Amino acid sequence: MRKREPHVFLSRRYQFSASHRLHVDALSPDENRATFGKCNNPYGHGHDYTIQLTLSGPVDPVTGMVTNLADLDAFAAREMFARFDHANLNMLECFRDLVPTTENLAAEIWRIFAEYPHATLERVRIEETSKNSFDYFGASSLSKTAVSNL
Numbered sequence: 834m835r836k837r838e839p840h841v842f843l844s845r846r847y848q849f850s851a852s853h854r855l856h857v858d859a860l861s862p863d864e865n866r867a868t869f870g871k872c873n874n875p876y877g878h879g880h881d882y883t884i885q886l887t888l889s890g891p892v893d894p895v896t897g898m899v900t901n902l903a904d905l906d907a908f909a910a911r912e913m914f915a916r917f918d919h920a921n922l923n924m925l926e927c928f929r930d931l932v933p934t935t936e937n938l939a940a941e942i943w944r945i946f947a948e949y950p951h952a953t954l955e956r957v958r959i960e961e962t963s964k965n966s967f968d969y970f971g972a973s974s975l976s977k978t979a980v981s982n983l
């Protein structure tokens with residue numbers, strides 16, 4: 834087994850507001866109410882989601898950084914905020930056939946940041962309320978460090 838090179842985990846927090854309604858078309862109205870409770874309210878409700886991303890990578894010997902946070906922020910603005918901030922999650926293409934729970938939102942945000950070119954995504958944490966947080970670990974891809982060393 835190859836020795837892992839020195840690397841750093843970095844985390845960055847973002848916040849956006851969005852609304853959703855938890856509802857599954859395949860379930861009856863009673864089953865939906867029994868499953869989702871007040872989250873099945875037909876008018877929906879909103880959350881201030883806190884997204885905490887953890888990424889890893891080697892420290893660039895010149896910049897002293899894993900990735901420039903300005904690059905990460907620009908990527909988040911373009912790929913995440915533009916889609917989710919002040920959106921009705923139920924109206925988005927990615928939730929057309931998928932209930933927009935925070936678990937599923939975390940998976941979608943994983944798919945977005947897995948494409949970030951300058952560091953390896955390790956974890957997506959979403960705080961939905963002060964009581965609930967969700968840690969999502971997507972399918973691991975070959976680390977970008979390993980790829981560049983091949």
Ligand code: NI
Pocket residue numbers: 853872878879880
């Ligand atoms: Ni909710």
